[in-house]
Amino acid sequence: MSSETRQILTTDGIPLEVSLKKAERKNKIKAFLLVAPLLLFLLITYIFPIGDMLLRSVDDKMVTEMLPKTFKSMEDWDGNEMPPEEVFEAFYLDFQKLVEEKRDGKLSTQLNYTKNGFKSILKKLRRKAKNFEEGNYKEQIMAVHKRWADVEYWRAIKRRAPAFTSSKYLKGMDMYKNEEGKIVSVKEDRRIHRVLWLRTLEIAFFVTLLCFLMAYPIAHLLATLPMKYSNLLMICVLLPFWTSLLVRTASWMILLQQQGVVNDFFVMIGLVADDNRPEMMYNKTGTYVAMTQILLPFMVLPLYSVMKTISPSLMRAGKSLGGTPFVTFWKVYFPLTIPGIGAGCLLVFILAIGYYITPALVGGASGTLISNQIAFHMKSTLDWSFASAMGLMLLAGVLAIYWIYNKLVGIDNIKLG
Amino acid sequence: MALPKYTEPHYRIWHYTYIFICTCVFFFLIAPLFVIFPLSFNAEEFLSFSEGMKNLDPDAFSLRWYKDMIYGTKNPWGLAAKNSFIIAIFATLGSVLLGTVAALGLSSRHMPYKGLIMATLISPMIVPLIISGVAIFFFMAKAGLAATHTGIILAHIILGTPFVVITVTATLSGFDHSVTRAASSLGSDPVNTFMKITLPLILPGVISGGLFAFVTSFDEVVVVLFLAGLENTTIPIQMWTGLREQLSPTILAVATCLIILSTLILVTAELLRRRSERLRGINR
Numbered sequence: 001m002s003s004e005t006r007q008i009l010t011t012d013g014i015p016l017e018v019s020l021k022k023a024e025r026k027n028k029i030k031a032f033l034l035v036a037p038l039l040l041f042l043l044i045t046y047i048f049p050i051g052d053m054l055l056r057s058v059d060d061k062m063v064t065e066m067l068p069k070t071f072k073s074m075e076d077w078d079g080n081e082m083p084p085e086e087v088f089e090a091f092y093l094d095f096q097k098l099v100e101e102k103r104d105g106k107l108s109t110q111l112n113y114t115k116n117g118f119k120s121i122l123k124k125l126r127r128k129a130k131n132f133e134e135g136n137y138k139e140q141i142m143a144v145h146k147r148w149a150d151v152e153y154w155r156a157i158k159r160r161a162p163a164f165t166s167s168k169y170l171k172g173m174d175m176y177k178n179e180e181g182k183i184v185s186v187k188e189d190r191r192i193h194r195v196l197w198l199r200t201l202e203i204a205f206f207v208t209l210l211c212f213l214m215a216y217p218i219a220h221l222l223a224t225l226p227m228k229y230s231n232l233l234m235i236c237v238l239l240p241f242w243t244s245l246l247v248r249t250a251s252w253m254i255l256l257q258q259q260g261v262v263n264d265f266f267v268m269i270g271l272v273a274d275d276n277r278p279e280m281m282y283n284k285t286g287t288y289v290a291m292t293q294i295l296l297p298f299m300v301l302p303l304y305s306v307m308k309t310i311s312p313s314l315m316r317a318g319k320s321l322g323g324t325p326f327v328t329f330w331k332v333y334f335p336l337t338i339p340g341i342g343a344g345c346l347l348v349f350i351l352a353i354g355y356y357i358t359p360a361l362v363g364g365a366s367g368t369l370i371s372n373q374i375a376f377h378m379k380s381t382l383d384w385s386f387a388s389a390m391g392l393m394l395l396a397g398v399l400a401i402y403w404i405y406n407k408l409v410g411i412d413n414i415k416l417g
Numbered sequence: 418m419a420l421p422k423y424t425e426p427h428y429r430i431w432h433y434t435y436i437f438i439c440t441c442v443f444f445f446l447i448a449p450l451f452v453i454f455p456l457s458f459n460a461e462e463f464l465s466f467s468e469g470m471k472n473l474d475p476d477a478f479s480l481r482w483y484k485d486m487i488y489g490t491k492n493p494w495g496l497a498a499k500n501s502f503i504i505a506i507f508a509t510l511g512s513v514l515l516g517t518v519a520a521l522g523l524s525s526r527h528m529p530y531k532g533l534i535m536a537t538l539i540s541p542m543i544v545p546l547i548i549s550g551v552a553i554f555f556f557m558a559k560a561g562l563a564a565t566h567t568g569i570i571l572a573h574i575i576l577g578t579p580f581v582v583i584t585v586t587a588t589l590s591g592f593d594h595s596v597t598r599a600a601s602s603l604g605s606d607p608v609n610t611f612m613k614i615t616l617p618l619i620l621p622g623v624i625s626g627g628l629f630a631f632v633t634s635f636d637e638v639v640v641v642l643f644l645a646g647l648e649n650t651t652i653p654i655q656m657w658t659g660l661r662e663q664l665s666p667t668i669l670a671v672a673t674c675l676i677i678l679s680t681l682i683l684v685t686a687e688l689l690r691r692r693s694e695r696l697r698g699i700n701r
Contacts, residue, residue: 030522038578046552235683243450261465350543354544375547391547
């Protein structure tokens with residue numbers, strides 16, 4: 001058989017198999033060339049910059065480059081006793097060079113991050129170093145300030161030798177490397193980041209839950225009503241979906257403020273006293289309410305598109321077999337909607353976990369999320385490497401959720417409206 | 418939703434509870450948008466209903482905030498609107514062009530590594546915006562495109578293409594490839610086939626993807642906050658600054674205009690979706 005198939009030739013005298021493979025390859029290349037422009041564009045402007053964030057987040061070359069001779073001479077120093085004369089000489093030379101280039105300020109900031117107290121002794125050293133005599137730098141430097149004679153400070157300098165560091169990631173989880181190189185947590189009252197991570201998860205989880213509880217009944221109603229009514233009601237879902245996020249946030253700011261419509265209503269029905277209006281904005285409540293309303297359409301749409309495909313005869317069959325409406329719903333209808341629930345929850349959870357605008361406007365101090373912290377470090381403290389590290393930690397979380405979802409339900413079930 | 422006469426009382430109660438819950442949720446969804454309309458006609462400088470408004474006194478309503486929006490001194494809205502439209506239009510064109518071509522390639526059954534490439538192409542939609550913002554900012558700063566229109570347009574193309582890729586691949590999934598083969602067998606070259614046969618058939622998908630891209634760009638604030646300088650201010654940036662600093666009713670006038678715009682977009686998108694379903698032979 002195989003010899004016969006090999007003999008089938010095309011009109012050009014090339015075996016059919018070869019010719020087919022060639023055509024196949026040509027098609028593959030053609031398809032790939034169509035995708036190539038966008039792929040290339042995204043790789044350059046988007047995927048590589050995310051890689052750049054990774055480099056930035058572990059990058060610690062700044063100090064390494066500022067004190068090259070010092071770190072070279074420190075290689076043989078075990079860190080138990082005071083470093084030898086070469087180290088002092090190398091440090092003196094490096095430092096003089098930095099002073100000439102006016103970069104010693106940066107060094108003192110960086111070293112102060114590692115150990116408090118560097119700022120003042122570096123300033124003092126700069127002043128005194130002008131009058132240093134050649135040779136015996138160890139004694140001259142140690143005489144500047146008693147901390148220069150403290151081996152702890154030299155160890156702190158040595159810790160900055162590696163060009164890469166995990167310290168930004170540790171800081172993101174409120175941990176740091178202590179003097180012995182062990183990873184420990186910061187004091188309990190200074191663990192701000194853990195609080196933020198937990199709050200982000202908590203808010204994303206409850207917003208998803210609230211969205212699910214509210215979206216399920218209305219998606220069901222939309223899917224079961226006759227077309228002419230459901231189209232009308234669908235507008236209530238789609239109009240917020242297409243409306244600017246800032247407009248929707250603005251409307252919540254108007255509604256929830258102390259003299260706002262919701263508070264007016266509460267006063268009118270006598271729920272609260274006029275002089276005791278509750279603060280509903282600039283705290284967690286504001287974040288919850290606004291985010292739930294804003295993300296609700298993202299839950300309704302996938303649920304609706306799944307429910308639309310469920311035939312009503314299934315429910316009738318269940319009932320005719322003796323199931324009460326509740327049992328039929330629970331045993332027949334609900335399991336069929338699980339792909340929609342999965343898609344909706346995934347979408348809402350992932351959108352919620354990275355939310356920035358709404359919490360920043362209505363969240364106040366107690367309702368802000370991890371994204372706000374990232375933006376804060378990007379714009380205010382300019383600690384871009386820390387912002388990168390936090391961003392990548394968030395991204396890792398999001399990708400993990402996607403991966404789990406893909407294993408459980410399959411990513412192809414996501415639809416857009 | 419009338420119930421049959423034989424319905425037992427407790428199911429009847431349950432049914433009306435269900436309708437009541439649904440009504441509340443619909444109210445929760447749509448009502449916040451409508452609070453903006455009346456307040457944007459407020460004659461006073463407050464963002465709550467004045468006594469006059471509650472009594473429907475005509476003097477309590479005015480168009481002063483709309484006038485302020487258009488003619489106000491040192492007013493940023495004109496520049497912002499111009500920038501927003503320029504950026505959104507170019508970003509939409511770019512996204513539609515790149516996205517449609519890529520979707521054509523992705524829908525080919527010869528496409529190698531389809532899953533991986535699809536994941537890469539739609540990643541800007543999956544990655545939280547704040548992270549995209551940081552990454553794009555790093556790129557634009559290095560490329561010298563920060564605080565330029567070009568930079569913002571490129572950023573919005575990145576964010577807009579996934580929507581075009583998704584909608585166009587969805588349209589192409591119901592596409593009958595025998596019509597393009599028929600065109601080729603009749604002697605049409607690939608470009609001609611695409612322009613005369615494929616494009617008219619997938620056009621609803623392309624346009625609705627374009628609408629998504631337009632809205633994404635027009636409403637985008639996180640990435641623009643990182644990228645924009647004073648010259649590149651957009652409507653969302655102005656709203657963001659306004660909402661953070663002083664809530665002036667002018668913002669509500671702008672918001673009303675934006676709601677009207679989104680209503681128009683919604684209607685267009687819905688008409689397109691129905692047309693597309695009809696063309697693809699999906700009858701519900």
